[in-house]
Amino acid sequence: MNAVWASGLRKRYRKRTAVDGVSFSVARGEVLGLLGPNGAGKTTVIKMMLGLVRPDAGEVMLLGRPVADPRARARVGYLPELFRYQPWLSAKEVLDLHVRLAGADVPERDRRDTLGLVGLADRAGDRVGGFSKGMQQRLGLAVALVARPEFVVLDEPTSALDPVGRADVRDILLSLKERGVAVLLNSHLIGEVERVCDRVVILDRGRVAASGTLAELLGGREVRLRLEKVTSEAEERLRRAGPVNRDGDLFTVVDLEIDLIPDLVADLVTLGVRIHSVEPGRVSLEDRLLDILGSER
């Protein structure tokens, strides 16, 4: 069963189409990354998925129930992009409130542990009004995690965090993944997405520009070679290994099985080519994203 299933979501704000026919799903236990440039409609999609924004068209099933039914949100944890919690409550009181609203039965110790997980254990009794932006975002994470969610939606969860905080979020995401909690992650930090997500949906101007597993999106591996004295036979040998892109003395062979690299290098040496460097690599998600967004425009 899917944690969320959305079909044909459409939303217009006056004359501007924010989301135009977006469909996607997140399986239970899966971590899905939502990527795209500013204004691509990512946050609107998330809000429609949670029943916070009414779609003009389309359908959403959240943990097996239509999203219009409030019970669909019983096991959902959400950290909004625009996060703000009652400044006149303490961190602990905010968590207590959300546990009550979720109708969950969470013992006192687990609530304390959740605050500890986000690094706020010693600030539990302090008013949220005195928190820095980063601390409020940590509290938002605790709010999203406290009521034993089966599906966690994190909209830009590290926007206000320092590098240590970002690493903490990555650890939290990995532990959610281990426990089989489904996660939808919207983040501009592509490295973060690349490290933790099973699948990625790329939105551009309100539409799904691409989607798939990282392997599907990034394709096979590639090898970059810096070569000198490349004869036509040597070029022919490179082309037999895979499609070649040439930039001066830099040759990039893509979709190459990594086991075939030693044979290729040995053959090139035999053909008299002088080899300065061989770098096996992989297309980064960032390059692929720019590539996809570039071809869309």
Added chain:
Amino acid sequence: MIVLTFAALTLREAARRKVLRALAVLTVVLLALSAWGFHTLVTKEFDGAQLTTGELRLIASQLLNLVMFGLSLIAALGTAFLAGPTVAGEVESGTALAILARPIRRSTVLVGKWLGLVAFGGGFIALAGLAQFVIVYATTGYWPSDPVTGLALLAFQTAVLLTLGLLFSTLISPMASGVVAVGLFGATWIAGVVGGVGRGLGNDSVAAVGTVSQVLLPTDGLWRGAMYAFQDPAALLGFGGPAVKGGFPFLSDAPLTWAYLAWTITWTAVVLGLAALLLRRRDL
């Protein structure tokens, strides 16, 4: 009960944001000034003689109404400015996002906040009003004819205004909703005074201004019903004339009718229902 959770949360917010403290200070100032005024009234000689008991009761009635108007104004302004930010402010700041992503209905949140605000306004009216009655009794010996009904009507007036504030709060910005609600409250009061003058002069079309405005926004109608409950009917009878017929803003010529009370209850329910409907349809 989630509704009560939000009611309690609203009360806690009022306490922690120091609204309670500000209201308490304002009220103490008003009560102290009124105590001084009433004391002076009793001891001061006018034209070489002190007031007779009848005159004193009539003047105490009017002055009590005047001070109670001040109290109701504090309650109305306080709750309207609390009601304004409660929905619009939370939507604007993002606080509503995390709350409304929980398995709760938006109408539950709205009704909970409404209950909290009603309890806040009603509690204030009851405490401050009672304190005022004690002050008037201690200085002049005057006790209102029907204090419970009067205070209940004043509390209801506060409830009506904050319901309107909540409705605006689902539509416009936090500050605008408070300002518009208080502005309409003032305008209805003035229309009520104009209508009273019309009745006093026997001019039906001018009197209609007050009636129509009291139907559209029942705050002034409730206020006039409350004033009637605070006044001394015997002293008023002896006074007579156009002032008692509605021409004087701090005297009321008739008690509230059951029909008007029923209309006010309906009005409140409809406006609250409309606010819930608007909030349900609103994109966050």
